[in-house]
Amino acid sequence: MTSEKNLQPWTTYGERTIYDNPWVKLALVDVEPPGVRRFEHHVVRLHRAAVAAVLDEHDRVLMLWRYRFVPQRWGWELPGGLVNEGEDAAKTAAREVEEETGWRPTELRNLTTYQPLVGMVDAPHDIFIGHGATHVSDPDDAEEAGRVAWIPLRDIPELINRGELLGSGTLVALLHVLAFGSGSTSPV
Numbered sequence: 727m728t729s730e731k732n733l734q735p736w737t738t739y740g741e742r743t744i745y746d747n748p749w750v751k752l753a754l755v756d757v758e759p760p761g762v763r764r765f766e767h768h769v770v771r772l773h774r775a776a777v778a779a780v781l782d783e784h785d786r787v788l789m790l791w792r793y794r795f796v797p798q799r800w801g802w803e804l805p806g807g808l809v810n811e812g813e814d815a816a817k818t819a820a821r822e823v824e825e826e827t828g829w830r831p832t833e834l835r836n837l838t839t840y841q842p843l844v845g846m847v848d849a850p851h852d853i854f855i856g857h858g859a860t861h862v863s864d865p866d867d868a869e870e871a872g873r874v875a876w877i878p879l880r881d882i883p884e885l886i887n888r889g890e891l892l893g894s895g896t897l898v899a900l901l902h903v904l905a906f907g908s909g910s911t912s913p914v
Contacts, residue, residue, distance in 0.1 A: 734760040741769070749773075772849035776819040777806030777895030780831045780856045781908050785879045787900065788827055788859060792872030794892055801892035802877065802885055804899055815852040823859070825866040827874045832858035837902060842894040853899045855908060879903065 739756040746752075751771040758764040780788040789802045807822040809815050816834055824830045834856040842851055865874060877885070882900050885891050891900065 736760070739764070768846060770847045770849075772847065774809040774815060774850045774852065775806060775895065776809055776815040776822065776852045776854065777804050777893075777899060778819040778823050778831065778834055778854040778856060779804050779837075779899040779903060779908075780823055780829065780834075780859050781879070781903070782858065782876060784876070785908075786876035787879060787882070787903070788823070788829055789875055789877045789896075790826060790872050791875065792870070792892075797892070799892070800872075801890045802896070803892045804896045806893075806895055809852070816854060819852070819854040823856075824862065826870060828861060828863045828865045829859040829874075830862045831856040832860065837899065840898060851895050851898070853895060853902070855899065855903065857908065879908075 737758045739758070741753045741755045744752045744754055749772075753769045753771060754766040755769050756764065757767050782788075788805065790805060791800065791802055793800050805823045805826040807818060807826075809818040816836065819834050820831055823834075834854040837853040837855045839850055839852045841847070842849060882891075882904060886897070886900075891897055
């Protein structure tokens, strides 16, 4: 077994873009892992995303039932979206909650930032949690919103078992809330 002090990072020699548009970038990165021959590794680069779990005083979470054509299924998601260039991720999360659900969160705080597919995809996800919201309008885009509902937290394990929760941001946020409660930021 190799000790941690003997571990070395990969050496990166450069990167060339294969495809680039406003949504996705595909690159070949010239890398050399320790003790392995140098090669080109595919990397998909996506914009930063912000996802929000907004809870109410009845232990319910604000969610969207929507169709996603990539996996070709319906499911529940937390509101969220891509962070615009120069925009603060917390502002993105609040904006997306309001646009997608018609509810304005009272407050949001950062729970964690993570990478959902660290082997080939660079796509930072910022997860926020909030308590309370005020209904201000209908969703901006009915197709994007699908159905808006306050789902009891006690129902989340069954939705997970049925495979009805879509997206890693939704799972990360809700599993954290279930494991540690909605008021904590760490498992202490």
